[in-house]
Amino acid sequence: MVAQMIEGWNLVIGIEIHAQVNSKSKLFSSSPTDFGSKPNSQVSLIDAAMPGMLPVINKFCIEQAVKSGIGLNAKINKKSIFDRKNYFYQDLPQGYQISQYKDPIVGEGFVEIETENGQKKIGVERLHLEQDAGKSLHDQDPNFTFVDLNRSGIALMEIVSKPDMNSPEEAVEYVRKVRSILRYLGTCDGNMEQGSLRADVNVSVNKPGNELGTRCEIKNLNSFKFIHAAIVYEAKRQIKLIEQGESVNQETRLFNTQSGETRSMRSKEDAHDYRYFPDPDLLPLTLDDDWIKGLQDSIPELPDQIKERFINEYFLSSYDANIIVSDKATSEYFEDVVKNRNPKLVTTWVTGELFSILNKKNLIIEDSPITSKQLGELIDNIENGKISNRQAKEVLEEMCESGKGASEIIDEKGLSQISDENEIESLVDNVLNSNPENVKKYKNGKDKLFGFFVGEAMKLSKGKANPKIVNDLIKKKLSQ
Amino acid sequence: MRDSHTLKSLAVLLENKKISSKEVTSEYLKNIESGKELNCYNTISQEKALIDAEKSDERRKSQNLRSKYDGIPIGIKDLFCTKGVATTASSRILSNFIPNYESTVTQKCGEAGMISLGKLNCDEFAMGSTNKTSFFGSVKNPWKSLNSDNELVPGGSSGGSAAAVSGDLCVASLGTDTGGSIRQPASFTGTVGLKPSYGRVSRWGIVAFASSLDQAGPITKTVEDAAIFLDIISGHDEKDSTSSVNPKENYYENLNPDIKGMKIGIPKEFRSDKLPASTQKSWDECADLLKTNGAEILDISLPHTMSALPAYYIIAPAEASSNLARYDGVRYGLRVKGNDLIDMYEKTRSEGFGDEVKRRILIGTYVLSSGYYDAYYIKAQKIRSLIKSDYVEAFKKVDAILTPSTPSTAFEIANEPSDPVQNYLNDIFTVPVNLAGLPGISIPFANDENNLPIGLQLITNSFEEQKLLNVARNIEETISYSETPEKWWLK
Numbered sequence: 001m002v003a004q005m006i007e008g009w010n011l012v013i014g015i016e017i018h019a020q021v022n023s024k025s026k027l028f029s030s031s032p033t034d035f036g037s038k039p040n041s042q043v044s045l046i047d048a049a050m051p052g053m054l055p056v057i058n059k060f061c062i063e064q065a066v067k068s069g070i071g072l073n074a075k076i077n078k079k080s081i082f083d084r085k086n087y088f089y090q091d092l093p094q095g096y097q098i099s100q101y102k103d104p105i106v107g108e109g110f111v112e113i114e115t116e117n118g119q120k121k122i123g124v125e126r127l128h129l130e131q132d133a134g135k136s137l138h139d140q141d142p143n144f145t146f147v148d149l150n151r152s153g154i155a156l157m158e159i160v161s162k163p164d165m166n167s168p169e170e171a172v173e174y175v176r177k178v179r180s181i182l183r184y185l186g187t188c189d190g191n192m193e194q195g196s197l198r199a200d201v202n203v204s205v206n207k208p209g210n211e212l213g214t215r216c217e218i219k220n221l222n223s224f225k226f227i228h229a230a231i232v233y234e235a236k237r238q239i240k241l242i243e244q245g246e247s248v249n250q251e252t253r254l255f256n257t258q259s260g261e262t263r264s265m266r267s268k269e270d271a272h273d274y275r276y277f278p279d280p281d282l283l284p285l286t287l288d289d290d291w292i293k294g295l296q297d298s299i300p301e302l303p304d305q306i307k308e309r310f311i312n313e314y315f316l317s318s319y320d321a322n323i324i325v326s327d328k329a330t331s332e333y334f335e336d337v338v339k340n341r342n343p344k345l346v347t348t349w350v351t352g353e354l355f356s357i358l359n360k361k362n363l364i365i366e367d368s369p370i371t372s373k374q375l376g377e378l379i380d381n382i383e384n385g386k387i388s389n390r391q392a393k394e395v396l397e398e399m400c401e402s403g404k405g406a407s408e409i410i411d412e413k414g415l416s417q418i419s420d421e422n423e424i425e426s427l428v429d430n431v432l433n434s435n436p437e438n439v440k441k442y443k444n445g446k447d448k449l450f451g452f453f454v455g456e457a458m459k460l461s462k463g464k465a466n467p468k469i470v471n472d473l474i475k476k477k478l479s480q
Numbered sequence: 481m482r483d484s485h486t487l488k489s490l491a492v493l494l495e496n497k498k499i500s501s502k503e504v505t506s507e508y509l510k511n512i513e514s515g516k517e518l519n520c521y522n523t524i525s526q527e528k529a530l531i532d533a534e535k536s537d538e539r540r541k542s543q544n545l546r547s548k549y550d551g552i553p554i555g556i557k558d559l560f561c562t563k564g565v566a567t568t569a570s571s572r573i574l575s576n577f578i579p580n581y582e583s584t585v586t587q588k589c590g591e592a593g594m595i596s597l598g599k600l601n602c603d604e605f606a607m608g609s610t611n612k613t614s615f616f617g618s619v620k621n622p623w624k625s626l627n628s629d630n631e632l633v634p635g636g637s638s639g640g641s642a643a644a645v646s647g648d649l650c651v652a653s654l655g656t657d658t659g660g661s662i663r664q665p666a667s668f669t670g671t672v673g674l675k676p677s678y679g680r681v682s683r684w685g686i687v688a689f690a691s692s693l694d695q696a697g698p699i700t701k702t703v704e705d706a707a708i709f710l711d712i713i714s715g716h717d718e719k720d721s722t723s724s725v726n727p728k729e730n731y732y733e734n735l736n737p738d739i740k741g742m743k744i745g746i747p748k749e750f751r752s753d754k755l756p757a758s759t760q761k762s763w764d765e766c767a768d769l770l771k772t773n774g775a776e777i778l779d780i781s782l783p784h785t786m787s788a789l790p791a792y793y794i795i796a797p798a799e800a801s802s803n804l805a806r807y808d809g810v811r812y813g814l815r816v817k818g819n820d821l822i823d824m825y826e827k828t829r830s831e832g833f834g835d836e837v838k839r840r841i842l843i844g845t846y847v848l849s850s851g852y853y854d855a856y857y858i859k860a861q862k863i864r865s866l867i868k869s870d871y872v873e874a875f876k877k878v879d880a881i882l883t884p885s886t887p888s889t890a891f892e893i894a895n896e897p898s899d900p901v902q903n904y905l906n907d908i909f910t911v912p913v914n915l916a917g918l919p920g921i922s923i924p925f926a927n928d929e930n931n932l933p934i935g936l937q938l939i940t941n942s943f944e945e946q947k948l949l950n951v952a953r954n955i956e957e958t959i960s961y962s963e964t965p966e967k968w969w970l971k
Binding site: 048050084 | 560561567569574577579581583683684685686687688690691692718719720721722798799801802804805806808810811812821825845848849850853857
């Protein structure tokens with residue numbers, strides 16, 4: 001669809017992801033970082049920029065940033081520098097944001113994404129650490145703006161991609177992938193609704209073969225849906241401008257989530273002169289090799305590696321593996337269930353029935369009403385032939401409702417299949433002996449009666465007889 | 481003859497119960513009252529000081545002393561945040577600011593049992609070398625020229641701190657030094673001013689001027705007192721990332737005036753035809769004295785000295801322009817109402833800051849602006865590195881460097897040059913030391929023909945405060961400088 005819309009045009013997309021570091025305290029102070037606390041209840045003297053206050057780096061945040069860098073296959077810079085980005089705003093107490101400008105903690109890296117045309121490498125330019133600002137509340141009073149400094153000083157990682165993406169789908173896949181990696185690492189909770197992860201998207205269009213177009217930056221997108229929609233809108237807008245003989249202005253734009261449009265926030269000419277310079281309150285940050293090595297060794301298995309392992313170990317398709325490993329909790333859940341069970345069956349049940357229940361109930365897998373152990377028990381009942389697939393679906397629904405285990409429900413409802421051949425043979429004999437007329441007709445060529453015998457036998461077993469065994473036995477008996 | 485107290489002498493009097501903390505504190509509070517004309521104090525903590533003094537006397541009675549110096553009254557530059565006591569940086573913008581926290585340095589003084597008499601006047605945000613930029617008016621130098629009744633500047637920015645020690649309005653005081661703000665006023669008032677190595681004393685809780693240069697230190701009557709006071713205030717502070725983890729020494733206990741075999745450098749770049757003859761004479765005499773006492777005097781070169789001042793006046797304003805951005809009327813301090821946020825900022829900062837502070841914010845903003853950054857800020861940083869390496873080279877050859885502290889003695893308040901650049905030249909001998917992060921001390925050596933104190937500066941390598949104090953003590957012991965100002969304000 002999108003490809004059609006922009007036929008004859010090339011889309012170039014670069015993304016800056018702002019990911020809140022998963023840390024109990026702020027980047028340069030010991031204040032807590034809990035979301036949703038009472039306004040200004042998590043503010044230290046440093047966060048409020050009282051006179052004479054000095055920042056002290058939170059080592060844990062450094063560790064988290066380096067781990068993230070390793071997860072992004074990136075170069076870890078052994079020396080990095082914190083700079084001041086100077087501008088005035090009511091929710092920026094210091095009058096500057098401490099960030100990293102020329103010498104970020106993490107340099108070039110890459111992530112791999114799945115596209116329609118297979119794997120694609122998206123370059124990462126850098127990852128740097130910076131402070132978040134406070135929050136301005138404009139709707140509390142007719143005459144005043146209120147400021148909540150709870151967020152002031154919280155550590156953010158800014159992850160800057162190279163302009164390597166060429167469709168909104170690739171852009172979304174990239175953000176998904178980075179988010180997934182950070183969540184695997186535990187360095188960012190990735191909660192986009194709470195703003196723990198947001199993206200600024202740079203979009204430009206050009207005719208293939210021509211030089212790059214002028215880019216616009218769309219700020220602060222906090223869902224995959226919005227990222228996609230904003231890029232589509234922005235690309236269309238730029239193409240329309242150019243086709244009308246106008247030019248695209250380099251500017252920062254905001255996405256209206258209601259209307260799905262982007263509008264200009266400020267042009268390049270209005271851009272701040274941030275007067276970056278190294279923060280003299282902080283010494284250059286130096287990391288030693290052993291420490292970095294220690295972190296490298298502590299990195300858990302990441303989605304790409306797990307995917308490869310799932311494909312090799314459980315013979316999953318690349319498609320299924322991708323779905324399962326995109327989320328850490330899902331891959332852990334899957335792996336819990338698949339141990340000593342049929343991988344194909346487990347994959348079907350996890351990505352099929354389980355996902356559909358979670359979707360319906362709008363739950364994440366961590367809050368699944370069916371634990372991995374419970375799902376395993378259900379699958380065991382299918383594998384050993386106790387219940388059919390169809391019955392299993394019913395059982396699963398019942399499990400959700402009642403919270404009871406699969407076997408318990410199967411016993412209660414008397415669902416377990418009869419697979420004992422002797423038992424089924426006596427049923428079949430009973431049916432054939434009670435219908436000598438029909439047996440005769442069948443033997444004389446009325447094949448259609450076969451279904452009648454099966455139906456009668458099933459009815460007799462109250463539906464619990466294993467249909468395959470019933471079929472086999474009837475065929476055998478009638479051919480005698 | 482010194483009739484006034486020192487930290488050392490008072491400690492003995494207190495120990496021998498010759499005087500109580502309450503008595504001595506009252507005595508100084510009286511001096512402050514009768515010395516109001518000097519305009520040394522922005523805030524006098526009369527009541528609190530007396531209560532604290534009583535508590536100290538009780539501790540002494542119950543033999544529960546915090547230190548030998550428990551109960552000694554001191555003055556604090558109004559740049560150190562003090563819990564419950566106004567901290568203004570001598571600026572209108574902070575004129576209503578009362579911190580609810582205590583700077584590390586003043587905390588340490590309190591932990592040693594010292595009594596704060598109040599907050600001392602200084603140049604606004606420590607920007608100045610005459611104390612005339614204070615929102616609360618000029619401090620007057622306790623000294624007057626022989627042939628004139630005109631009032632003199634005490635130097636700056638720690639002018640109140642220096643004048644108060646010189647005029648016996650406290651026993652010793654705390655100052656801060658970014659480009660000479662302890663040593664220059666010490667030189668102008670016949671007191672001892674010590675700027676420690678960058679990182680030796682915590683900056684936490686001190687209103688910042690230029691973070692990479694600021695350093696707190698004592699102004700005292702003697703070198704011994706400087707050692708005592710440095711013992712109290714120095715040391716690593718985990719709240720200040722730039723504070724050094726180098727272990728501190730027992731400066732007073734280890735004070736050793738023996739300088740035999742030491743090499744003292746005289747940098748040729750500090751020589752100037754414009755230097756007053758009396759200052760040159762003192763400098764030469766001091767070198768001779770050190771030689772007589774067993775040191776070897778060497779001519780050395782610090783080739784980039786003349787670039788120090790221009791580099792300083794780029795780096796310091798650049799940092800200041802950013803450090804002072806927090807005074808925006810939003811959270812504390814002065815707020816002048818405006819039509820919108822920008823209007824409020826503009827009005828608050830226009831009315832809140834004085835001319836010199838505005839000038840430096842403008843300079844600093846300019847040199848950090850895109851397009852000018854490389855030409856100014858980066859170049860100044862390169863010069864700073866060159867100056868540092870000048871000193872690294874020099875200290876391969878010598879133990880200490882001897883220079884004048886200032887290019888002149890104290891001048892008349894009315895005669896302050898109107899050209900700010902002329903004023904900036906006051907710091908020409910002290911600024912390189914800050915740029916290089918070294919310790920420096922100004923000690924009074926003699927009085928000039930107008931009976932005004934001449935200060936000489938000693939410089940040593942980083943964290944060699946002990947050596948610095950030892951050489952200074954050697955000079956002090958030899959010359960026994962004992963001039964005191966005539967207390968004209970009492971008449």
